[in-house]
Amino acid sequence: MSVFCEVSQAAPVAVFKLSQDFNNDQFPNKVNLGVGAYRTDEGKPWVLPVVKKVEKIIVHDDSLNHEYLPILGLPEFRSSASKIALGDDSPAIQENRVGAVQCLGGTGALKMGAEFLRRFYNGNNNTKTPVYVSAPTWENHNAVFASAGFDDVRPYKYWDAENRGLDLAGFLGDLESCPAHSIFVLHACAHNPTGTDPTQDQWQQIAEVMMRRNLFVFFDSAYQGFASGNLDKDAWAIRYFVSMGFEMFCAQSFSKNFGLYNERVGNLTIVARDADNLKRVLSQMEKIVRTTWSNPPSQGARIVAVTLTSPELFSEWKENVKTMADRVLLMRAQLKAKLQALGTPGTWDHITEQIGMFSFTGLNSKQVEYMVKERHIYLMASGRINMCGLTSKNIDYVAESIHATVTSV
Amino acid sequence: MALLKSNKVIYCLGNISPSLGVLSIRNSSWWGGVQMGPPDPILGVSEAFKKDSNPKKMNLGVGAYRDDQGKPFVLSCVRKAEAIITTKQMDKEYLGIGGLGEFTKSCAQLAFGNDNEVLKSGRNITVQTISGTGSLRIGANFLSRFHGGPRDVYLPKPSWGNHTPIFRDAGMQLKAYRYYDPSTCGFDFTGALDDISKIPEQSVIMLHACAHNPTGVDPRPEQWKEISDIVKKRNLLVFFDMAYQGFASGDIDRDAWAVRYFIEQGHNILLSQSFAKNMGLYGERVGGFSVVCKDAEEAKRVESQLKILIRPIYSNPPMNGARIAATILHTPELYSIWLGEVKEMAERIIKMREMLVAGLKKEGSSQNWQHVIDQIGMFCFTGLKPEQVERLTKEFSVYMTKDGRISMAGVTSGNVGYLAQGIHAVTK
Numbered sequence: 001m002s003v004f005c006e007v008s009q010a011a012p013v014a015v016f017k018l019s020q021d022f023n024n025d026q027f028p029n030k031v032n033l034g035v036g037a038y039r040t041d042e043g044k045p046w047v048l049p050v051v052k053k054v055e056k057i058i059v060h061d062d063s064l065n066h067e068y069l070p071i072l073g074l075p076e077f078r079s080s081a082s083k084i085a086l087g088d089d090s091p092a093i094q095e096n097r098v099g100a101v102q103c104l105g106g107t108g109a110l111k112m113g114a115e116f117l118r119r120f121y122n123g124n125n126n127t128k129t130p131v132y133v134s135a136p137t138w139e140n141h142n143a144v145f146a147s148a149g150f151d152d153v154r155p156y157k158y159w160d161a162e163n164r165g166l167d168l169a170g171f172l173g174d175l176e177s178c179p180a181h182s183i184f185v186l187h188a189c190a191h192n193p194t195g196t197d198p199t200q201d202q203w204q205q206i207a208e209v210m211m212r213r214n215l216f217v218f219f220d221s222a223y224q225g226f227a228s229g230n231l232d233k234d235a236w237a238i239r240y241f242v243s244m245g246f247e248m249f250c251a252q253s254f255s256k257n258f259g260l261y262n263e264r265v266g267n268l269t270i271v272a273r274d275a276d277n278l279k280r281v282l283s284q285m286e287k288i289v290r291t292t293w294s295n296p297p298s299q300g301a302r303i304v305a306v307t308l309t310s311p312e313l314f315s316e317w318k319e320n321v322k323t324m325a326d327r328v329l330l331m332r333a334q335l336k337a338k339l340q341a342l343g344t345p346g347t348w349d350h351i352t353e354q355i356g357m358f359s360f361t362g363l364n365s366k367q368v369e370y371m372v373k374e375r376h377i378y379l380m381a382s383g384r385i386n387m388c389g390l391t392s393k394n395i396d397y398v399a400e401s402i403h404a405t406v407t408s409v
Numbered sequence: 410m411a412l413l414k415s416n417k418v419i420y421c422l423g424n425i426s427p428s429l430g431v432l433s434i435r436n437s438s439w440w441g442g443v444q445m446g447p448p449d450p451i452l453g454v455s456e457a458f459k460k461d462s463n464p465k466k467m468n469l470g471v472g473a474y475r476d477d478q479g480k481p482f483v484l485s486c487v488r489k490a491e492a493i494i495t496t497k498q499m500d501k502e503y504l505g506i507g508g509l510g511e512f513t514k515s516c517a518q519l520a521f522g523n524d525n526e527v528l529k530s531g532r533n534i535t536v537q538t539i540s541g542t543g544s545l546r547i548g549a550n551f552l553s554r555f556h557g558g559p560r561d562v563y564l565p566k567p568s569w570g571n572h573t574p575i576f577r578d579a580g581m582q583l584k585a586y587r588y589y590d591p592s593t594c595g596f597d598f599t600g601a602l603d604d605i606s607k608i609p610e611q612s613v614i615m616l617h618a619c620a621h622n623p624t625g626v627d628p629r630p631e632q633w634k635e636i637s638d639i640v641k642k643r644n645l646l647v648f649f650d651m652a653y654q655g656f657a658s659g660d661i662d663r664d665a666w667a668v669r670y671f672i673e674q675g676h677n678i679l680l681s682q683s684f685a686k687n688m689g690l691y692g693e694r695v696g697g698f699s700v701v702c703k704d705a706e707e708a709k710r711v712e713s714q715l716k717i718l719i720r721p722i723y724s725n726p727p728m729n730g731a732r733i734a735a736t737i738l739h740t741p742e743l744y745s746i747w748l749g750e751v752k753e754m755a756e757r758i759i760k761m762r763e764m765l766v767a768g769l770k771k772e773g774s775s776q777n778w779q780h781v782i783d784q785i786g787m788f789c790f791t792g793l794k795p796e797q798v799e800r801l802t803k804e805f806s807v808y809m810t811k812d813g814r815i816s817m818a819g820v821t822s823g824n825v826g827y828l829a830q831g832i833h834a835v836t837k
Contacts, residue, residue, distance in 0.1 A: 004555060004700070004702060004703070004707055004710070004711055005703070005707070006555070006557060007555050007707070007710045007711055007714055008710060008714075009709065009710045009713050010710075010713040010714050010716065010717045011713075012713070012716075013506065013716065013717075013720060016505065016506070037502060037503065044500075045500035045501070045502050046500075047498075047500055047501055051501075052498075055495065056495070059491050059492070059495050065481045065483050065689075066481075066483060066487070066689055066690050066691055066692050066693055066730075067473060067481050067691050067692055068473065068685075068691045068692050069692050071449075103723075104539065104722075104723035104724075104726075104727065105723060105724055105725075107720075107721070107722070107723050107724040108722070108723040108724075111721065111722050111723065120440065120442070120443050121439060124442075140720060140721060140724065143720060143721035144721045146721070147718075147721040147722065148721075216439070247438060247439050247440070255503075259501055260501055261501050261502055261503045262501050262502060262503050262504050262725070262727065262728035263501065263727050263728055263729060264723060264724075264725070264726065264727040272438060272440060273437070273438035273439075273440070274438070277438040277440040277441070277443070279445070280440060280443045280444065280445050280446075281440050281443055283445050283446035284443055284444075284446045286446060286449070287446050287574070288578075290449070290542075290571060290574065291542075291546065291571065291574045291575045291577075291578045292539075292542070292543070292546055292578075292722065293539035293540070293542055293543045293546070293694065293723070294539075294540065294541075294542035294543075294571070295692070295694075296694070297539070297692065297693055297694040297727040297729065297730065298692035298693060299693060299727070299729035299730070300727065300729070
């Protein structure tokens with residue numbers, strides 16, 4: 001009799017299953033518009049030239065070893081990563097009230113933040129504090145907060161399906177009516193999966209309500225630089241909230257903007273009221289880290305730290321980021337143009353209005369099924385496509401397929 | 410308490426002037442009530458060591474290998490593997506949730522032996538984890554969610570300090586079985602068997618596969634056999650922690666003997682492995698978590714649930730260290746270099762143990778120091794009492810944890826004489 005005979009088969013994680021199905025598909029013109037990873041115009045993964053350069057530096061540096069990092073991570077990584085989000089000249093940094101925890105990717109940063117909040121926010125161990133995530137949001141947000149022990153993870157209105165844009169009124173309404181001290185997970189830029197971001201004016205309205213109602217700000221920043229091609233522009237919302245005086249968390253990922261997906265490079269930036277509060281928070285973060293992974297992996301953080309702290313390499317990195325962002329913008333422009341040229345029913349402005357890696361096409365689940373089964377174009381059931389999956393070679397086929405889908409399903 | 414007090418102040422201010430009250434709330438912090446976390450006992454040792462200006466100071470707290478010059482040691486098989494990997498120019502795409510297949514396969518082979526039936530039958534599942542800690546944590550989470558038996562995990566007394574908070578955070582409860590006998594500085598075999606025989610059925614029992622941390626005291630094979638019997642009789646779920654395979658005796662098969670024996674005896678074990686020490690990959694976070702299941706079908710179900718546990722923690726594991734480890738384990742030339750280097754590290758430690766005891770005898774110590782040689786692995790439970798440890802630190806700048814544990818890895822042929830002097834001085 002096995003102890004595990006009651007263990008049921010879990011459903012596979014959708015986005016990975018999609019990739020698996022794509023890999024198994026024999027159709028020669030298949031297209032993968034699923035997983036959120038950058039692809040070149042040849043449809044290949046891209047290791048950033050600056051990353052290759054820095055890896056060579058690291059591998060040839062005999063003074064480097066593989067010793068444990070401190071529990072909170074590589075100090076140069078933590079501080080330079082926080083500077084990327086908050087700005088070099090951030091008053092909060094100058095006031096010594098910004099700290100960070102190096103984590104395993106954006107997921108790890110969200111996890112650490114969630115675990116801390118569950119223990120210490122809104123009373124001790126208050127698992128009933130509502131955590132609000134956008135409707136829709138990255139599918140793992142729910143699980144991260146639930147697994148950290150929060151009982152009440154709820155959606156806040158965000159995507160207006162009818163108008164294919166931000167449901168600002170609904171969003172603000174949820175902010176006004178939610179229980180005090182609720183936690184809100186905000187996408188700093190390039191909202192996943194909709195690609196729809198609030199404007200600066202809209203962010204100001206959001207911030208005003210959050211401040212007035214004592215809501216907790218938890219930014220998820222996975223695409224800084226990737227959205228507009230400009231790091232500072234993409235960090236505007238984060239910096240605005242900091243300037244408004246919020247204490248907040250910001251989970252940063254360097255998976256996409258450094259192309260370091262599998263090295264798990266993330267940073268939880270903490271903005272506290274003052275240095276003393278920060279110190280105590282970090283001391284408790286150490287306890288949480290210690291029982292989860294003890295200390296974080298060094299390779300990826302080293303690559304990022306070396307890059308960010310060298311003016312030359314930093315410049316090169318920014319160019320690499322712009323290369324990626326520009327290709328995405330080009331694909332957006334071309335896809336919209338082709339759909340318009342085909343006379344595909346509906347409006348397609350949202351394709352160029354949306355920002356970042358993803359686009360919420362507006363295709364419904366039946367249409368998505370048709371795309372996958374009949375056209376061998378793999379996208380998420382929500383209608384989300386990864387613009388990076390488009391290339392000059394497949395964009396015509398994709399545009400025609402969308403046309404065929406919309407006109408027949 | 411502090412938070413309650415500050416709320417009162419805010420309410421008072423609010424009564425006097427509402428806007429002042431609101432201002433106070435804004436100016437106060439969410440984190441006013443967060444206490445300073447207690448300092449980590451082991452890190453505290455390193456911190457104090459750093460501040461000490463005594464040129465003869467020794468850091469015997471840290472659990473990381475040092476060479477005979479007291480320097481970190483990057484294995485040459487690791488450097489060679491890194492060079493090979495660089496030439497391959499691989500991409501950096503996400504690994505699957507369960508990690509690098511090449512790595513998990515060879516990780517399991519290393520533990521169980523290439524020809525082990527659990528591998529052939531497909532009834533073992535191994536996932537890549539964030540070194541040993543990450544492995545234990547996934548295991549603890551898995552038990553917490555799926556183990557139908559008691560919530561109690563039985564640890565040897567003493568055990569690695571981090572075991573307790575890991576299991577506790579995962580929602581399990583901790584109990585202990587006797588293990589270390591301070592009167593002999595050895596294994597309390599009778600005590601262990603006695604305690605284990607009373608553990609409620611289906612409870613989880615944690616066993617250190619080799620090089621017990623912190624005592625360095627391992628059961629002998631005959632003793633392992635009896636432990637296996639009693640564990641089987643009590644129908645306990647065995648969770649092995651193997652962080653030092655190869656590092657203990659210098660021989661990877663010998664160090665895995667207990668694990669393989671238990672499998673042979675029919676225990677379907679859980680196993681945590683770390684490559685931090687035996688490959689010197691500390692900061693790369695390379696580890697594995699294995700569940701030996703009833704059959705391949707069950708292994709598939711268990712694997713799917715492990716992925717569900719992993720995804721909301723860190724999505725998928727880091728590539729670099731796993732790639733290095735896999736390259737070493739798969740490349741015959743590198744594998745044999747690795748075996749040699751692991752042996753070298755283990756033998757240096759064994760030599761330091763012998764030199765320390767010889768040094769103590771030379772100093773004229775009349776105490777019995779045999780346990781220093783009998784114990785195995787990185788750590789040695791000296792038997793020093795807290796007051797003696799304090800003196801050793803204050804008077805000789807020898808830094809170690811209060812329980813009398815020293816990391817032999819911090820001992821060199823250059824400082825072993827000084828250490829013997831110090832230990833003799835505080836124990837004569």
